[in-house]
Amino acid sequence: MDTSKPILFYDIASGPPATCFAPNPWKTRYALNFKGVNYQTEWVELPDVTGVRKRLGAPPNRTHRDGSAFYTLPVIHDLSTGDIVGDSLEIAQYLDKTYPDGPSLFPHGSTVSHDAKGLNILVDTLFTQHVVLFIHGMPLNPATAKASKATFCERAGVDDWEKLTVRGEERAKVLNSFKQALGNLADLYKKNTEGPFLEGATPSYADLIVGAWLSFAKATSKEWEDIQTWHNGIFGKLHQALEKYAEIN
Structure with missing residues (x-):
C-alpha cells in the first residue's frame, strides 16, 4: 500500500x-x-x-x-x-x-470503545434534541446560505427557517434542559478521576464523538462560554484537551 x-x-x-x-x-x-x-x-x-x-x-x-x-x-x-x-x-x-500503527481509536480492553455505536447514538441524540440552540449560529457561506437553510428545513420537516431557533424564555428553558442532559454525560466522565478523557489521560473515539459536538457548539452557540464551565468545567477541559487533534489539513 x-x-x-x-x-x-x-x-x-x-x-x-x-x-x-x-x-x-x-x-x-x-x-x-x-x-x-x-x-x-x-x-x-x-x-x-x-x-x-x-x-x-x-x-x-x-x-x-x-x-x-x-x-x-x-x-x-x-x-x-x-x-x-x-x-x-x-x-x-x-x-x-x-492504519494499525500509532494510537488506537478503539483500544483493546476499553469499556467505552466496546459500545462506541451506542455512545454515538446517545451523544448524537442528546445534542440533536437541543439543536435549536445552535442552528441559527452556523457559519453558512452567504453565497449558498439560502439553499443551505432550505436544506436544513427539509431535514427538520419544517417550512420556515425561523422555526429552527428559540429565543427569550423558551431559549432559557431549552438551555436548562441541555445543561441537565449534559449532566448525565458528565457523570460518565466523573467515573475516572484522572481525566480529562473517559478513561483517563488517553482519548479514544468515544471522546472524539463528544468533542465533535462540543466543537459544533463552540462554532454556533452564543452560550459557549457558559457551556464550557458547566459541571465543574468537564466539557471545557475536554474540548481544550482535544485541540491538539483539531488541525485542518
Missing part, C-alpha cells in the same frame, strides 16, 4: 473562509489527526453534498422522515487503497484497521 497518497476527506464548508463546523465531519477530522495519517480536506458547499456523494458512489447511510435518501458528510476516499467510506463511525473503524 502506497501510504504517500493522501486520504481525501470531504467536509461541509463554512465561511468564507472555509473551515470545519459540522459535528459528524468533526468526528472524522479528530480521528484522522489522532491517527496521524496523511489526508487533505475537500470542502463541499452544503447544497452540493448530495451530488458529491453520488459522484463518489457513497450510498446514503440515513433517510429523511419520508423514507427518501439522506445524503450527508463525512466521506473519505483513501487514494492508497481506493476505498470509499461514508459514515463517521465506519471511517474510524476503517482507520484503525487499515
Whole structure:
C-alpha cells in the first residue's frame, strides 16, 4: 500500500473562509489527526453534498422522515487503497484497521470503545434534541446560505427557517434542559478521576464523538462560554484537551 497518497476527506464548508463546523465531519477530522495519517480536506458547499456523494458512489447511510435518501458528510476516499467510506463511525473503524500503527481509536480492553455505536447514538441524540440552540449560529457561506437553510428545513420537516431557533424564555428553558442532559454525560466522565478523557489521560473515539459536538457548539452557540464551565468545567477541559487533534489539513 502506497501510504504517500493522501486520504481525501470531504467536509461541509463554512465561511468564507472555509473551515470545519459540522459535528459528524468533526468526528472524522479528530480521528484522522489522532491517527496521524496523511489526508487533505475537500470542502463541499452544503447544497452540493448530495451530488458529491453520488459522484463518489457513497450510498446514503440515513433517510429523511419520508423514507427518501439522506445524503450527508463525512466521506473519505483513501487514494492508497481506493476505498470509499461514508459514515463517521465506519471511517474510524476503517482507520484503525487499515492504519494499525500509532494510537488506537478503539483500544483493546476499553469499556467505552466496546459500545462506541451506542455512545454515538446517545451523544448524537442528546445534542440533536437541543439543536435549536445552535442552528441559527452556523457559519453558512452567504453565497449558498439560502439553499443551505432550505436544506436544513427539509431535514427538520419544517417550512420556515425561523422555526429552527428559540429565543427569550423558551431559549432559557431549552438551555436548562441541555445543561441537565449534559449532566448525565458528565457523570460518565466523573467515573475516572484522572481525566480529562473517559478513561483517563488517553482519548479514544468515544471522546472524539463528544468533542465533535462540543466543537459544533463552540462554532454556533452564543452560550459557549457558559457551556464550557458547566459541571465543574468537564466539557471545557475536554474540548481544550482535544485541540491538539483539531488541525485542518
